[in-house]
Amino acid sequence: MKKIITLILALTMLLGATLTLASCNQGGEIYVQTNAYFAPFEYFDGTEIVGVDVEIMEKVGDKMGKDIVWTHGDFGIIIDTVAEGKTADCGAAGITITPERADKVDFSKPYYTSIQYVILPADSDVATKTAGGVTYVVWEALEGKTVATQTDTTGWIYADAEIDCEGGVLYGTENTKHEAVDSADVASESLGSTIDVIIVDQLPAQYIVENSSKDFVCYPLYYTGKDGEPDAAVEEQYAIAVTKGNTELLDAINEVLDELLVKDENGQTEIEKMVMAHMGMN
Amino acid sequence: MDFFKDIGVLVTNEKYMGMLFEGLGTTLLISVFAALLGLLIGTLVAIVGIAQDSPIMKLPKLICKIYVTIIRGTPMALQLFIMAYTIFAIRGFPKEITAIIAFGINSGAYVSENIRAGILSVDIGQTEAGRALGLNGRTTLIKIVIPQAIKNVIPAIGNELIALIKETSIVSMIGMYDLTQAAKIIGAGNNMASYVVPMTVAACFYLAIVYLLTFVIKIIERRLRASDKR
Amino acid sequence: MISVKNIIKTFEDGVTVLKGVDCHIEKGEVVAIIGPSGSGKSTLLRCMNLLSVPTFGEVWLKDKLLNPVDPYLHTEVIEASNTYKKLVAGGMDGADAIVKIKKEDLLNEKFSAAEGKEYKAILKKLYKDNHIDINVARQKMGMVFQHFNLFNNLTVLDNLTLAPVELKLKSKEEAEKNAMALLKRIGLEDKANVYPSTLSGGQKQRIAIVRALAMDPDVMLFDEPTSALDPEMVGEVLDLMKQLAAEGMTMVIVTHEMGFAREVADKIVFIDEGIIKEQGTPDEIFNHPKDPRLQDFLSKVL
Numbered sequence: 168m169k170k171i172i173t174l175i176l177a178l179t180m181l182l183g184a185t186l187t188l189a190s191c192n193q194g195g196e197i198y199v200q201t202n203a204y205f206a207p208f209e210y211f212d213g214t215e216i217v218g219v220d221v222e223i224m225e226k227v228g229d230k231m232g233k234d235i236v237w238t239h240g241d242f243g244i245i246i247d248t249v250a251e252g253k254t255a256d257c258g259a260a261g262i263t264i265t266p267e268r269a270d271k272v273d274f275s276k277p278y279y280t281s282i283q284y285v286i287l288p289a290d291s292d293v294a295t296k297t298a299g300g301v302t303y304v305v306w307e308a309l310e311g312k313t314v315a316t317q318t319d320t321t322g323w324i325y326a327d328a329e330i331d332c333e334g335g336v337l338y339g340t341e342n343t344k345h346e347a348v349d350s351a352d353v354a355s356e357s358l359g360s361t362i363d364v365i366i367v368d369q370l371p372a373q374y375i376v377e378n379s380s381k382d383f384v385c386y387p388l389y390y391t392g393k394d395g396e397p398d399a400a401v402e403e404q405y406a407i408a409v410t411k412g413n414t415e416l417l418d419a420i421n422e423v424l425d426e427l428l429v430k431d432e433n434g435q436t437e438i439e440k441m442v443m444a445h446m447g448m449n
Numbered sequence: 450m451d452f453f454k455d456i457g458v459l460v461t462n463e464k465y466m467g468m469l470f471e472g473l474g475t476t477l478l479i480s481v482f483a484a485l486l487g488l489l490i491g492t493l494v495a496i497v498g499i500a501q502d503s504p505i506m507k508l509p510k511l512i513c514k515i516y517v518t519i520i521r522g523t524p525m526a527l528q529l530f531i532m533a534y535t536i537f538a539i540r541g542f543p544k545e546i547t548a549i550i551a552f553g554i555n556s557g558a559y560v561s562e563n564i565r566a567g568i569l570s571v572d573i574g575q576t577e578a579g580r581a582l583g584l585n586g587r588t589t590l591i592k593i594v595i596p597q598a599i600k601n602v603i604p605a606i607g608n609e610l611i612a613l614i615k616e617t618s619i620v621s622m623i624g625m626y627d628l629t630q631a632a633k634i635i636g637a638g639n640n641m642a643s644y645v646v647p648m649t650v651a652a653c654f655y656l657a658i659v660y661l662l663t664f665v666i667k668i669i670e671r672r673l674r675a676s677d678k679r
Numbered sequence: 680m681i682s683v684k685n686i687i688k689t690f691e692d693g694v695t696v697l698k699g700v701d702c703h704i705e706k707g708e709v710v711a712i713i714g715p716s717g718s719g720k721s722t723l724l725r726c727m728n729l730l731s732v733p734t735f736g737e738v739w740l741k742d743k744l745l746n747p748v749d750p751y752l753h754t755e756v757i758e759a760s761n762t763y764k765k766l767v768a769g770g771m772d773g774a775d776a777i778v779k780i781k782k783e784d785l786l787n788e789k790f791s792a793a794e795g796k797e798y799k800a801i802l803k804k805l806y807k808d809n810h811i812d813i814n815v816a817r818q819k820m821g822m823v824f825q826h827f828n829l830f831n832n833l834t835v836l837d838n839l840t841l842a843p844v845e846l847k848l849k850s851k852e853e854a855e856k857n858a859m860a861l862l863k864r865i866g867l868e869d870k871a872n873v874y875p876s877t878l879s880g881g882q883k884q885r886i887a888i889v890r891a892l893a894m895d896p897d898v899m900l901f902d903e904p905t906s907a908l909d910p911e912m913v914g915e916v917l918d919l920m921k922q923l924a925a926e927g928m929t930m931v932i933v934t935h936e937m938g939f940a941r942e943v944a945d946k947i948v949f950i951d952e953g954i955i956k957e958q959g960t961p962d963e964i965f966n967h968p969k970d971p972r973l974q975d976f977l978s979k980v981l
Contacts, residue, residue: 196541198540198541204633204637206637210637211634211637211640213464213467213468213634214468214471214626214631214634236541238624239624240533240622240623240624241622241623241624244534247534248534248538251538253538253539253540254534254538254539254540254542255540351637352633352636352637352644355636355643355644356643356644356645572828574824574826574828575828575830575831577730577824577828578822578824578828578829578830578887579830579842580730580817581728581730581817581820581821581822581824582817582818582822582841582842582890582891582894583814583815583816583817583818583842583846583894584814584841584842584845584846585814588845592841592845593830593832593833593841596832597831597832600832
């Protein structure tokens with residue numbers, strides 16, 4: 168009994184020491200909150216987090232002379248932790264700018280424009296449309312389908328707005344919404360069987376289709392144009408979220424993004440090249 | 450069968466197995482220390498719970514009651530979440546410690562009930578004999594009652610430990626690299642692009658630990674029973 | 680050696696099992712307490728070392744008080760109380776007032792300040808002058824239980840040495856040497872390292888007796904020591920108790936063994952319905968009982 172208590176006391180002290188060390192170790196790092204299930208922007212390679220956002224932040228770190236510390240967690244917690252600023256200075260996870268989020272955190276300039284895509288089995292009966300050389304799927308075509316999205320991503324927000332909220336395109340129709348933790352997982356396990364369609368950002372969509380052993384296709388998701396206007400893509404812009412008031416970091420990020428967004432002779436930006444590289448498409 | 454072929458692919462892949470073992474390390478680290486912490490908290494709370502009513506004990510008793518009620522009345526996942534994102538929202542704070550404390554506190558509430566029942570199951574005559582010899586209440590409890598209570602509660606504590614090990618799988622929620630997280634990453638699109646296979650292998654890992662633990666508990670039980678037979 | 684004064688014991692469920700018991704045990708005396716079951720004889724014994732705490736009354740070991748002062752037993756305390764003063768001021772005779780207070784239990788808050796400063800001070804002084812810590816007192820009062828209550832988690836030897844060593848009365852070596860001598864005395868030295876669960880009832884009870892003896896007690900309390908034994912084992916336990924009595928140990932024994940009580944006891948106390956109905960020498964109690972309840976009881980058990 169005595170031995171056990173002594174052991175536990177010793178451990179508590181050890182933990183305490185670690186804690187003190189950890190809390191002393193401040194200032195030299197930038198803490199970045201992410202959710203590393205969002206290839207090609209961030210994903211696990213073994214135990215290490217890699218991706219486009221990682222490369223961007225490494226450049227920010229170099230510019231500021233600080234190390235980057237990545238923290239992986241639920242996507243939904245990123246805005247909270249960045250807004251609090253206690254455990255994270257910024258969040259980089261392919262975060263779409265929304266007015267609600269912009270209330271809580273400062274956003275860098277957008278560094279990537281993503282279009283919402285749908286992933287379908289090749290033999291899906293979902294109708295496609297073609298206009299101006301682009302094949303796409305409109306929301307209306309998804310009526311009655313079981314739709315999967317990754318929790319808290321933009322696709323999830325769109326699906327929620329269009330399926331569950333009054334005034335949405337598919338509101339009141341027979342749709343089943345399925346929330347997943349990882350789109351790639353849903354694709355590999357359920358698409359074509361229990362799930363009819365996945366709504367996800369353009370790049371991950373292309374990446375999943377590219378890398379899946381099964382026969383999938385993906386198309387951009389469009390809103391049907393009203394009153395004769397042409398159909399329009401469901402678009403969104405990614406930016407890095409920074410704790411409000413941390414202008415030093417925000418400025419450094421914007422500087423890095425400015426450099427990376429310069430088009431080269433082929434009209435490609437550095438970021439687009441990174442995206443392609445991480446998707447294994449260069 | 451693709452499934453069995455894929456399992457073969459996973460278990461022969463050094464990188465993937467390394468990831469699983471690294472995750473297993475975290476799972477075991479959290480489980481072991483959380484169990485010890487839970488045992489300590491549980492014992493203290495149980496002793497406060499069975500202490501005689503007196504004005505001094507009123508507040509501790511109330512605190513312990515609230516503690517047990519809250520912990521047993523809320524989901525472990527939410528306790529972990531609150532612990533990670535509000536209480537220990539300190540930058541650079543090791544997640545392992547957050548998890549150990551969260552699971553230790555959770556386990557303590559359940560263990561305290563087990564220990565309380567164990568202590569109450571020891572014949573009152575044992576206490577009376579100790580007190581009649583002039584030993585004080587504390588010595589009687591420590592030297593006579595608790596050793597006998599431990600024997601009674603080992604099976605229940607063992608079950609609690611097993612539940613604890615399996616429950617630690619939710620630490621992937623706060624981004625920790627445990628066995629379940631390793632399986633998730635192996636299942637991600639850039640690796641095996643299938644959850645079912647790595648999850649199955651991870652499940653086998655859990656099963657192996659739990660089986661081993663069951664075995665160890667049996668041995669401990671048998672040794673503690675030495676005073677019953679022989 | 681032990682004096683209990685006006686012991687009243689009411690349990691939490693409101694049942695009063697002792698209704699005012701006075702009893703005095705001399706040094707070297709062997710006292711047997713007999714009576715029908717439910718008469719309160721075990722409770723009386725347990726009150727002697729406060730395993731049961733008396734509701735009223737005092738327990739004394741030699742010249743030391745074990746439990747709180749009972750104000751009703753001290754005229755000077757009553758006289759200092761506000762209640763008494765009020766009665767006397769109302770024209771009542773002092774002696775009558777004391778009788779009235781005792782009889783009607785008029786001291787409302789008997790251990791608090793409600794009866795006045797003087798009352799509290801005198802009560803405190805009495806307690807301070809006479810009180811002894813119960814744990815210290817119990818070291819000198821060995822107790823043997825009906826169900827033995829050997830410590831199941833300890834070997835026989837550890838059962839005997841735990842208390843002397845824990846209480847720092849003896850070094851570990853001394854305690855073990857003493858314990859082995861005691862085990863030898865009862866012929867069980869070969870059982871020193873076994874656990875109690877392997878022993879017979881008679882062996883357990885004899886070890887329980889020497890466990891109490893290992894503390895070098897001044898008095899031994901026996902609570903129906905043979906009631907839980909198989910008949911063939913009663914003899915060995917009683918023989919050991921007889922030896923102790925012969926050596927001059929002060930003993931208080933609650934028992935159903937009338938033959939043993941008659942042979943060994945110096946004094947028999949007959950208790951029934953919570954009061955002592957009769958006490959005297961074995962000859963007086965067994966051959967010339969006066970109390971009708973005692974006569975009735977003896978006619979049934981003899």
